[in-house]
Amino acid sequence: MIIEPRxxxxxxxxxxxxxxxxxxxxxxxxxxxxxxINGPKKVxxxxxxxxxxxxxxxxxxxxxxxxxxxxxFEKPPAEGKTASPGWYNTAAFEAEAQKAGLYAKxxxxxxxxxxxxxxxxxxxxxxxxxxDLVIYxxxxxxxxxxxxxxxxxxxxxxxGQTFTNKTVNFHTGVVSEISITPASExxxxxxxxxxxxxxxxxxxxxxxxxxxxxxxxxxxxxxxIGPALTEPVxxxxxxxxxxxxxxxTAFTIxxxxxxxxxxxxxxxxxxxxxxxxxxIPVIPLYISLLYKVMKEEGIHEGCIEQMQRLFQTRLxxxxxxxxxxxxxxxxxxxxxxxxxxxxxxxxxxxxxxxxLPEIGDLAGYKADFMNLFGFDVAGVDYQADANxxxxxxxxx
Ligand code: NAD
Ligand code: NA
Numbered sequence: 001m002i003i004e005p006r007x008x009x010x011x012x013x014x015x016x017x018x019x020x021x022x023x024x025x026x027x028x029x030x031x032x033x034x035x036x037i038n039g040p041k042k043v044x045x046x047x048x049x050x051x052x053x054x055x056x057x058x059x060x061x062x063x064x065x066x067x068x069x070x071x072x073f074e075k076p077p078a079e080g081k082t083a084s085p086g087w088y089n090t091a092a093f094e095a096e097a098q099k100a101g102l103y104a105k106x107x108x109x110x111x112x113x114x115x116x117x118x119x120x121x122x123x124x125x126x127x128x129x130x131x132d133l134v135i136y137x138x139x140x141x142x143x144x145x146x147x148x149x150x151x152x153x154x155x156x157x158x159x160g161q162t163f164t165n166k167t168v169n170f171h172t173g174v175v176s177e178i179s180i181t182p183a184s185e186x187x188x189x190x191x192x193x194x195x196x197x198x199x200x201x202x203x204x205x206x207x208x209x210x211x212x213x214x215x216x217x218x219x220x221x222x223x224x225i226g227p228a229l230t231e232p233v234x235x236x237x238x239x240x241x242x243x244x245x246x247x248x249t250a251f252t253i254x255x256x257x258x259x260x261x262x263x264x265x266x267x268x269x270x271x272x273x274x275x276x277x278x279x280i281p282v283i284p285l286y287i288s289l290l291y292k293v294m295k296e297e298g299i300h301e302g303c304i305e306q307m308q309r310l311f312q313t314r315l316x317x318x319x320x321x322x323x324x325x326x327x328x329x330x331x332x333x334x335x336x337x338x339x340x341x342x343x344x345x346x347x348x349x350x351x352x353x354x355x356l357p358e359i360g361d362l363a364g365y366k367a368d369f370m371n372l373f374g375f376d377v378a379g380v381d382y383q384a385d386a387n388x389x390x391x392x393x394x395x396x
Contacts, residue, residue: 072108
């Protein structure tokens with residue numbers, strides 16, 4: 001069928017299989033162009049279908065030649081109804097991996113559940129024996145706790161006081177002021193329960209308990225810091241508390257892996273347009289200014305450039321992994337450069353509905369957003385009949 005974007009707020013209800021495929025092929029080609037990485041050989045990616053997780057999976061497979069298992073939560077297609085983008089991304093990735101002779105299988109379901117953990121462990125045991133790298137890249141608005149059944153909904157709110165600042169509706173380009181009322185104690189607890197480290201620790205404990213981690217195995221989860229501008233709603237808000245918890249969990253996991261010589265890290269990544277980040281107020285305006293500055297400086301990166309650089313120059317560079325004073329890997333180094341942040345802060349002051357198209361990269365933001373769903377991708381014929389029923393070849 002002919003598939004068109006149907007946008008509702010922060011999401012697009014449709015996805016284009018050919019556009020998603022082209023995005024994946026572009027990412028694979030990028031990774032190949034950067035040369036081989038002396039990296040992991042058997043990789044589990046939790047949150048493998050979009051954003052940083054997908055880019056981690058592509059880098060593992062096409063950079064290091066790794067066998068990969070991906071876990072994700074995506075909507076399959078139905079006659080006349082498209083799948084969600086991560087489904088098509090995974091279909092394309094697994095087809096390309098298998099063509100290249102690389103093992104690639106996946107599991108679609110709730111990674112927070114015991115059932116999906118068990119299913120994943122059974123697959124590792126049967127096919128790979130052990131894994132040497134576990135990437136934890138979930139971004140979810142809710143979590144059902146596997147032991148208690150309690151459903152936690154995360155919040156994106158400041159803590160202590162109302163936060164008022166500018167934001168942009170990236171569809172219309174309208175810059176307006178937004179006020180976000182402070183979180184309750186419950187909002188904080190809930191957000192930590194969803195996006196904090198508990199589930200990451202549960203995964204690693206289960207994998208280790210079943211002897212499915214190779215000696216010297218590494219696990220990495222992703223975090224964000226960002227500038228003072230977004231601090232009230234991000235790093236010092238509810239989501240920031242969850243990231244504090246995630247970062248602290250890296251140390252407890254590292255301790256638990258000492259006897260197998262394993263390691264646990266958090267990598268702080270750059271701000272990028274993903275389904276997760278588009279829903280956070282204020283962030284889209286920051287990203288559109290940041291993109292403008294980083295593109296002008298020639299240091300702009302997408303998810304794949306970030307993850308390729310993380311693997312090649314940090315995780316598997318063959319030397320000690322450089323970390324900051326809090327033990328975190330910093331691949332947000334170019335975003336956080338003083339000159340970059342000074343320029344963004346100055347542009348922030350000037351940004352209005354009228355000035356933004358000129359001083360910010362609103363077009364780049366929109367293009368990235370459409371690309372997430374496989375739309376506006378160069379080289380794709382959107383007038384042609386597309387097969388919405390594409391299947392994932394390695395789906396277990
Ligand atoms: P994303 O929305 O693109 O990817 C989320 C992934 O999690 C998808 O594969 C999705 O299928 C999967 N998922 C969600 N709920 C699931 C569930 N219940 N069970 C199984 N899979 C589930 O998000 P992203 O932006 O790539 O974020 C990944 C991580 O990177 C997050 O920790 C995020 O905070 C962090 N991060 C994001 C940014 C950014 O700007 N986007 C920057 C730095 C760090
Ligand atoms: Na991801």
